[in-house]
Amino acid sequence: MMKKWVMLAVGILVAGFVGYQYYSSKTSSQTVSAQVRTATVQKGTLEVKISGSGTVQPVTSEDIKAKDNNNEIDEVLVATGEEVKEGDELITFTDGSDPITAPASGIVTTLSVSAGERVTSGQVIAHVTNYKDLQTVVQIDELDIPKIKKDQIVSLKINAFPDQAYTGKVASVSEEGTSSNGVSTFDVYIHIDKPENLKVGMSTEASILTATKESALYVPLDAIHSSNGEKYVQVLSATTSSQTNGGTEQKTVKTGLANEDYVEITEGLTEGELVQLPQLATGSSSSNTKGFMQGGGFGGANMGGMGGFNRNSGRQGQFSGRTGN
Structure with missing residues (x-):
């Protein structure tokens, strides 16, 4: 008999506890509501602001080509890795024809000819890259492109330097877009104001200020x-x-x-x-x-x-x- 009373008492306690929890839950829900x-x-x-991601690229990265056909090289005046300025003579010819000069300032990154060789018209003989004048190229959705204008101010985040702030300005917007899955994006070229420590290929996040x-x-x-x-x-x-x-x-x-x-x-x-x-x-x-x-x-x-x-x-x-x- 005693055992039955104990079981009954336990049952009443359990039922009361469950009822309290249900009431408390409903009250809490109503309060939140x-x-x-x-x-x-x-x-x-x-x-x-309109944002886009891209990479650091040089503003100047240019192939240097021979203009005349079958000219013999007299002297090669530069070496790979050498810094040159726009207009510097790079290659002279034995026949006295116009020398090949640097089209822009930068570093000679490749050089594929030597003295005594003959060149053909259009042949790539060297490449110049300017690592001191950098830009980032970001992709922007076609619906936002009408809002992007030249000289708009840009805040830049460089993933390699998360604690360092960089700035730039919109230099130009591509006239042709790239379509993927029915959505077109356009390249926006952003000139970086002070690209200290930056290297070509680093990832960037750009925020372009379009209105204020x-x-x-x-x-x-x-x-x-x-x-x-x-x-x-x-x-x-x-x-x-x-x-x-x-x-x-x-x-x-x-x-x-x-x-x-x-x-x-x-x-x-x-x-x-x-x-x-x-x-x-x-x-x-x-x-x-x-x-x-x-x-x-x-x-x-x-x-x-x-x-x-x-x-x-x-x-x-x-x-x-x-x-x-």
Whole structure:
């Protein structure tokens, strides 16, 4: 008899514990569900950058060719590895014809002829590379190419020197693109300002500054919603707690400059207002965080008509940290 009472008591305790855990879980889920994410309308300098990866290359890397046919070489005045300046004589001929000169300053990296040999027209006899004047060539998506202009400022990260900052400027944009899997990319040539310690072939990451605006009002991208061709945000009233739902007002807005994180508000909001962001969870933190990332985070499907947000363009954005009036 005693044994039955003990088993009954254990059963009651287990049932009570399970019930408590279930109630606690439901209460926790409801609390998470009720939380509201918010952001303050701020003012600062908005920068839009387009990024691309590439490699360090010399600006000058040129074959030197013979112009005349069957000329006999009198003297070879340089050696492989020797530094030359543009216009320096490299090779002379026995018949007194015009010598071959360096087309640009640099290092003679190859030399394939010697005195007494005869050359043919168009024959490559040497190669000159300038390792002191370097550039990086990065690939940019075709949808971003119209925004890339000559002389735009570029921030460069060299993978071999992660703690060192490099800068450059856009020198030119290729007139022809390369297509792969239905997407075309174009080469953008960026001249490196001070290429100390850099070597040809090093990997680079470039951020090209394509637009900037000071004293811009801005909010996170995921604060913007779209309906019937209009954009709007949910603004919390001054008396509404940021930890509970309700108390919001829908305001129609107009947008301007935007990057992958923030969007400028040109009409409809004022600095300091509190806007509501999509919830990260509606019952289960793991499942709903996934849902946010797939269906609405950072603008999601609601960003139609915003312009400039497309297929992993590599667009970067930041605010400078200078805020205020």
